[in-house]
Amino acid sequence: xxxxxxxxxEPALVKGNHDFGSxxxxxxxxxxxxxxxxxxxxxxxxxxxxxxxxASIGYLIWxxxxxxxxxxxxxxxxxxxxxxxxxxxxxAGTLISAILxxxxxxxxxxxxxxxxxxxIFAVMCAGIFPAIxxxxxxxxxxxFPVPNSMAMWPNFNSPLLWDVFAISTYLTVSFLFWxxxxxxxxxxxxxxxxxxxxxxxxxxxxxxxxxxxxxWWNYEKAYMILAGLATPLVLSVHTIVSFDFAVSVIPxxxxxxxxxxxxxxxxxxxxxxxxxLMIIVRKIYGLEEIMTDDHIEKMNIIxxxxxxxxxxxxxxxxxxxxxxxxxxxxxxxxxxxxxxxxWAYWIMITCNVLSxxxxxxxxxxxxxxxxxxxxxxxxxxxxxxRFVITVTSLSTDFLPSSWGYYSPTMWDxxxxxxxxxxxxxxxxxxxxxxxxxxxAELKGAMPQADPHNYNDEGEYAPHEEIIxxxxxxx
Amino acid sequence: MDSHSPxxxxxxxxxxxxxxxxxxxxxxxxxxxxxxxxxxxxxxxxFFSYLTSFTFFSSIALASLVLLMIHHVTKSSWGTVIRRIPxxxxxxxxxxxxxxxxxxxxxxxxxxxxxEAYVANDPILLGKQAYLNDIFFIVRQVLYFSIWGYFxxxxxxxxxxxxxxxxxxLTILLRKxxxxxxxxxxxxxxxxxxxxxxxxxxxxxxxxxxVYFFAMxxxxxxxxxxxxxxxxxxxxxxxxxxxxxxxxxxxAWFFGFTVFYAYIAFSQxxxxxxxxxxxxxxxxxxxxxxxxxxxTYLLLAGRFALPFVIFLNRDRKHSRTLLGIVSVLILALHFxxxxxxxMPTLHHHGMSLSWLDITTFFGLGGVFMGLFFMMLKKNxxxxxxxxxxxxxxxxxxxx
Numbered sequence: 071x072x073x074x075x076x077x078x079x080e081p082a083l084v085k086g087n088h089d090f091g092s093x094x095x096x097x098x099x100x101x102x103x104x105x106x107x108x109x110x111x112x113x114x115x116x117x118x119x120x121x122x123x124x125a126s127i128g129y130l131i132w133x134x135x136x137x138x139x140x141x142x143x144x145x146x147x148x149x150x151x152x153x154x155x156x157x158x159x160x161x162a163g164t165l166i167s168a169i170l171x172x173x174x175x176x177x178x179x180x181x182x183x184x185x186x187x188x189x190i191f192a193v194m195c196a197g198i199f200p201a202i203x204x205x206x207x208x209x210x211x212x213x214f215p216v217p218n219s220m221a222m223w224p225n226f227n228s229p230l231l232w233d234v235f236a237i238s239t240y241l242t243v244s245f246l247f248w249x250x251x252x253x254x255x256x257x258x259x260x261x262x263x264x265x266x267x268x269x270x271x272x273x274x275x276x277x278x279x280x281x282x283x284x285x286w287w288n289y290e291k292a293y294m295i296l297a298g299l300a301t302p303l304v305l306s307v308h309t310i311v312s313f314d315f316a317v318s319v320i321p322x323x324x325x326x327x328x329x330x331x332x333x334x335x336x337x338x339x340x341x342x343x344x345x346x347l348m349i350i351v352r353k354i355y356g357l358e359e360i361m362t363d364d365h366i367e368k369m370n371i372i373x374x375x376x377x378x379x380x381x382x383x384x385x386x387x388x389x390x391x392x393x394x395x396x397x398x399x400x401x402x403x404x405x406x407x408x409x410x411x412x413w414a415y416w417i418m419i420t421c422n423v424l425s426x427x428x429x430x431x432x433x434x435x436x437x438x439x440x441x442x443x444x445x446x447x448x449x450x451x452x453x454x455x456r457f458v459i460t461v462t463s464l465s466t467d468f469l470p471s472s473w474g475y476y477s478p479t480m481w482d483x484x485x486x487x488x489x490x491x492x493x494x495x496x497x498x499x500x501x502x503x504x505x506x507x508x509x510a511e512l513k514g515a516m517p518q519a520d521p522h523n524y525n526d527e528g529e530y531a532p533h534e535e536i537i538x539x540x541x542x543x544x
Numbered sequence: 545m546d547s548h549s550p551x552x553x554x555x556x557x558x559x560x561x562x563x564x565x566x567x568x569x570x571x572x573x574x575x576x577x578x579x580x581x582x583x584x585x586x587x588x589x590x591f592f593s594y595l596t597s598f599t600f601f602s603s604i605a606l607a608s609l610v611l612l613m614i615h616h617v618t619k620s621s622w623g624t625v626i627r628r629i630p631x632x633x634x635x636x637x638x639x640x641x642x643x644x645x646x647x648x649x650x651x652x653x654x655x656x657x658x659x660e661a662y663v664a665n666d667p668i669l670l671g672k673q674a675y676l677n678d679i680f681f682i683v684r685q686v687l688y689f690s691i692w693g694y695f696x697x698x699x700x701x702x703x704x705x706x707x708x709x710x711x712x713x714l715t716i717l718l719r720k721x722x723x724x725x726x727x728x729x730x731x732x733x734x735x736x737x738x739x740x741x742x743x744x745x746x747x748x749x750x751x752x753x754x755v756y757f758f759a760m761x762x763x764x765x766x767x768x769x770x771x772x773x774x775x776x777x778x779x780x781x782x783x784x785x786x787x788x789x790x791x792x793x794x795x796a797w798f799f800g801f802t803v804f805y806a807y808i809a810f811s812q813x814x815x816x817x818x819x820x821x822x823x824x825x826x827x828x829x830x831x832x833x834x835x836x837x838x839x840t841y842l843l844l845a846g847r848f849a850l851p852f853v854i855f856l857n858r859d860r861k862h863s864r865t866l867l868g869i870v871s872v873l874i875l876a877l878h879f880x881x882x883x884x885x886x887m888p889t890l891h892h893h894g895m896s897l898s899w900l901d902i903t904t905f906f907g908l909g910g911v912f913m914g915l916f917f918m919m920l921k922k923n924x925x926x927x928x929x930x931x932x933x934x935x936x937x938x939x940x941x942x943x
Contacts, residue, residue, distance in 0.1 A: 305807060317818040324819050327751035329811040378727055386734065386751045393738075394749040395671040396823065430723075540713020544720065 083177055083515055086359040089530075090513050093360075097507045098255075098262055100355055108354075109502060116494030123488025126481055127202055135205050137481040144464045144476040149203035151456040152486050154311055155339070156196035157237070158332075158452060161304060162340025163189025164244050167251070168300035171293075176515040177368055180360045183255075183508040184351070185344045186248040191496040192343070193241050195489040200233065202485075229313035236310040240303050247296045253279050253289065254510040308336040315459060321402040322463035325390070331383035335452060338376035338422070341369050342448035349442045351501065360507055363436050370435035373448065377426030380455075384423065398468065406462045410475055414454050415462070421451020550937040554785045556924040558917075562779055565917040572910025578903040586900070588890065591650030593900040596886045598647060599740055600879050600905070601912040603757070605640065607765035608633040609692060610729050610758075612699050613722035616715070622793045624936035625786050625926055627703065629772050630765070632919040635700035638693030639915060643908060647740075648682055655681075657746040669746055676743055684739060688732045695725050703930070704923045712931040733758055741882075744889045748827040752812040759801070759808040763847070764878040766798035767871030774868055776925075785926055788862055789939040795861030798871075799851070806848035831884060834894030839884045847877045879905070 084093065130137060140147050163185040170178040201210050213224055213234045224231045256276035263269055279285055312332035315323040345366065352361040391403040406415045425447045429435040466473050500506070517523050517532050525531040583590040608630030615623050652658045656669075657676040663669040669676070698721050706714040734754025742753045750756070773791060776782045816824045831840055851870050860866050883901065927933060 302803070309807075309811065313815075316815050319819050319821055324815070324821070325751045326753075326812045326815045327755065328815070330752075330755060330808065382727075382730055382734075383751075385731075386754065390749050390751045393672060393675060394823070395668045540716065541709065541711040542713065544713050544717035 081362070081364040082517070083180065083362075083364075084360055084512070085362050088359065088516075089518060090516075093513060093516075094258060094262075094509055096357070096360070097505050097509050098259055100501075101259060101503060101505060102263055105502060109498065113495070113498045116491050116498055119488055119491025120495050121488075121491070122484050123198075123491050126485040126488055127198070130202055130481065130485070131207055135203065137479060139476060139478040139482055141474055141476060143467045143472050143474065144461055146203075146460055146464060147476060148478050148482040148486060149199045150314075151453065151460050152489065153196050153199035153203075154456045155449075155453050156192050156199075156489065157307065157311055158336035158339045158456075159343045159449070160189045160192035160196060160240075160244075160340065161308060161333075161336035162344045163187070163192075164240070164247070164300045164304050165337055165340065166344070167247055168297040169304060171297045172301060177365055179508055179512040179515045180362070180365055181344060181348060181369075181507075182511070183248070183251065183504075184348065184506050185340075186244065186251070187497065187500045187504070187506075188344060188347060189244050189340075190241065190248060191493050191500075192340075193237065193244065194496070195493050197237060197241070198489065198492075200230075200237075229310055229317050232310045233314060236303075236307045240307045243296065243300050243303055247293075247300055250289070250292050250296060251508055251511065252504065253277055254281065255505045255508065257281065258509060259505065304337075305333055308332045311336075320463050320467075321396070321398040322406070322459065325387055327383050327386050331380065334376045334379035334383070335422075335455060338373060338380055338426075339449050339452035341372050341376070342445040342452070345369055345373075345441060345445035346449070347497070349438060349445070351506065355501075355506075357507070360512065363438065366438060366441055367432075367435050370429045370441055370444075373444070374426045374429040374435075377422055377448070381423035384419070402463055402466065405466050406458060409462070409466065411458065411462050411465070414458050418451055418454040418458050421447045422455060425451070550934060552785060552926065552928060552933065552937065554782050554926075556782075556926050556928055558781070558921045558925060559779075562781075563917060563921045565914050565921065568910045568917060569914035570910070572907055572912075572914055575903050575905070575907025575910050577907075579900060579907050582898075582900040582903060586898075587650070588653045589898050589900050590904070591647070591653045592886055592890045593898055593904045594646050594650070594908070595654060595740065596879070596882050596901065597904040597908045598643060599882050599886070601908055602640070603761035603878070603882075604765060604768055605633045605637055605696070605912075606692065606729075606733055607758075607761040608768075609637070609696055609699070610726065610733075610762070611765055613695070613725045613729065616699075616718040616722040617726065619715075619719070619932070621932040621935035622790065622939060624930050624932040625782070625790055626769055626773065626794075627927055627930075628920065628923065628925055629769055631700040631703055632916045634692075634696030635919045636915040637696035638689065640912065641689035641693055643911060644685060644689065648685065651678060651681065655743055655746065657743060672746065676746060681739060684735065688736050691728060691732055695721065695729070700919065703927055706927060706929050707924050710929040712929070715931060730754075730758075741885050744886060745827055745830075747823060750812055750816070750824070750827075752808060752815075756808050756812055759805040760847075760878060760881060763798070763801045763805040764875060766794050766801065767874045770794050770798070770867050770871045771875075774864065782925060785937065787937075787939065790936075791864070791867065792862040793939070795855060795867055798867075798874075799855040799861060802848060802851045802855070802874075806852070809843075809848075830888040830892055833888075833892070836884065836888055836894060839880060839895065843877060843881055843884065846873060847881065 088096070138147060138149070163182075166178050166185045167182045170182075201207060204210060212222070213231060215224055215226075253276055256272050257279035260269055260272035260276050263272060309329040309332065312328040316325060316328035318324055348361055349366070352358050388403055391399045394400075406412070425444050428440070428444065434440050461476050465476050513519055518530060523530060523532045579590060579594065582593075611623075612627065612630050612634065614620075615627065647654065655676075656662055657672065658678055663673065674680075699718065702714050702718050702721070706712070734757075737754050737757035741757065742748065742750070770791070773782075773786050773794070776786065813828065816828060830836065851874065854866055854870060855861050887895070
């Protein structure tokens with residue numbers, strides 16, 4: 071490595087003996103090769119699930135929200151749980167892209183494209199639920215402040231309306247961010263693809279990119295500005311989702327720590343989802359040299375940190391519920407841990423707080439199989455977190471005579487299952503037609519991009535430094 | 545190649561004439577004696593003022609502690625050149641703990657929950673007795689300060705040892721101390737903030753309060769670092785070590801945590817304001833009453849709006865004039881905010897600045913800064929053998 075002063079050299083971002091050309095081939099050949107059969111099979115399954123989603127929504131519109139398991143106190147069930155779950159997952163992409171970019175964390179280049187795509191599709195899945203859960207979906211446009219003859223406006227004081235703005239802004243900026251990053255890579259594909267149609271399609275998407283100095287200058291500026299815009303959005307989206315609950319006076323919902331706690335939880339589940347997908351994809355497409363075990367380790371550390379933050383918030387909630395000595399608040403928390411939904415509560419604690427603690431061990435956080443397992447456990451836990459919040463507080467409301475047990479129906483489950491079809495369909499299309507790694511950015515983070523790594527003859531000659539062992543072990 | 549690997553060229557010891565230990569200890573002693581006189585005149589006011597000042601300086605030390613831990617865990621190099629400043633703040637936290645004793649002597653004046661007759665007629669406080677009682681309160685303080693004292697002492701000690709032994713392996717040890725330190729820090733600081741500040745109004749509660757106290761303290765640590773850097777430079781110290789790029793970094797961190805502070809403080813306010821439940825809103829109600837409301841708006845304008853607008857611009861993040869002015873402002877407002885948290889318990893209907901606020905500030909500040917200079921002069925001003933130093937020195941500011 072060039073940096074002579076590095077004492078513990080950061081592990082190389084790209085393993086193997088790659089140069090710029092081989093990186094381009096490794097990534098873009100996936101798009102240029104004929105479509106593998108397995109892809110069609112998985113795509114077919116996704117399409118089937120997508121059909122399940124469409125059918126469930128169709129039946130919902132036909133019949134009304136009565137087909138769900140909602141009852142008189144639990145008026146908000148799986149729809150809101152799934153919404154928050156998917157939005158949460160949609161957090162990692164922008165975090166990796168924007169915040170890690172501002173922090174100059176170069177390791178993000180291997181996974182940012184991939185995570186951004188995941189973000190966009192996850193937010194799309196999330197967006198379905200608030201739209202369909204209103205019941206009369208044909209007047210959904212009422213959520214927008216559209217001037218109308220009835221002089222009716224949405225309730226600007228309602229966080230549900232803020233959500234509409236927050237989510238749509240987030241989706242727009244995430245999409246722009248993703249697209250801007252894609253432009254140089256579109257150009258690469260345009261130049262490499264053989265088919266005429268492909269050339270035209272990628273050519274249009276590349277917006278006339280020629281890689282000139284001026285193009286790069288504009289690109290860097292745009293990317294920087296979008297990163298700056300996206301960073302507060304990462305916080306604001308889930309903050310406003312948390313407001314949906316926290317501005318109310320429902321015990322268990324109204325607590326001031328909700329905003330940062332929801333954001334931490336969202337990043338937590340988002341990273342877990344990126345890991346789940348990444349571990350599969352890097353194996354299938356043979357990208358282990360770019361999405362390395364070091365990346366997995368770094369992401370596991372983020373999972374450990376955010377999982378512990380979530381644990382901190384659970385503890386604060388529980389402590390203050392007792393400390394506040396408000397009867398209703400206390401009762402709700404005791405019921406959460408011991409009541410009819412105690413099973414869900416303990417699943418949540420186990421998956422979200424305890425399971426990430428394994429990552430204190432360096433060995434485990436570098437273990438691919440174990441990471442894959444935990445990444446799924448985490449997202450199960452995060453789904454149950456939203457379940458616990460939504461259902462426990464509603465099912466045992468202020469009037470004990472109305473208490474009842476909430477269970478979902480087949481339609482709740484099919485709709486949720488169907489969103490995986492939507493997600494899978496888009497994600498597979500992404501894998502097939504777009505470069506899943508930000509080739510241009512990755513090259514910029516490679517040692518070959520550092521002019522200090524060339525000798526006077528212009529040959530690539532990275533400077534290796536021998537690092538002495540520590541004098542003793544600590 | 546080697547032209548790119550920078551070297552430490554500055555002198556790394558604090559010149560004798562700049563050692564302000566004695567001056568500060570002198571100020572401290574005078575301030576504390578004056579405050580002690582105040583104790584006989586108005587003991588209640590004395591304890592409240594003392595608590596405010598104590599919390600102010602403690603918050604600087606605590607923010608330094610977590611900054612160091614994060615620094616070690618993330619292996620970040622930008623801050624290596626300024627690391628001795630936070631290290632000097634935390635190294636003697638165990639001595640600083642002794643200055644909490646007056647608060648313990650004053651708990652009956654400070655905290656209503658210590659009054660048994662009062663608690664007996666209050667079902668809510670009666671319910672909290674398992675946590676809010678004299679003995680457990682004292683036990684917790686001992687626990688907090690032993691933990692902080694230990695971490696502060698160790699982090700400084702190991703870092704200084706590296707200067708002597710020239711063994712970069714000690715950074716591994718620093719990381720091993722810091723990693724478990726961070727969650728322990730989070731819990732102790734949250735509960736300490738409940739004990740010191742939130743329980744002043746024993747009925748009031750907010751799950752965010754620990755995060756809020758952390759956020760305001762962490763915003764205030766960057767102005768401290770910035771001002772010390774400027775002071776060093778004005779004395780001709782570390783001019784080629786702490787460079788423009790580091791000043792820019794501190795400005796950027798300061799900007800980021802200004803937004804974070806505002807986010808936390810505003811979320812806490814908004815949720816309580818919106819839900820409008822009497823047991824929660826009362827706390828803010830008192831702080832929106834009479835002249836206290838003036839401070840509420842001052843904090844909004846001075847601690848968030850002004851620095852946000854100024855430092856949104858990239859170039860201004862390394863303007864020394866602006867950074868200097870805003871740093872002083874933020875530190876002043878950090879004190880004002882703590883005052884605004886503590887004092888409405890004593891003065892319900894409006895501000896009342898007592899001379900004891902000033903004497904306790906200088907008394908405790910003198911001691912705090914005295915301890916700081918004592919540790920600063922003893923060791924090199926930068927960790928000379930830290931392997932992170934070279935990358936830190938190599939940081940260049942790209943326009």
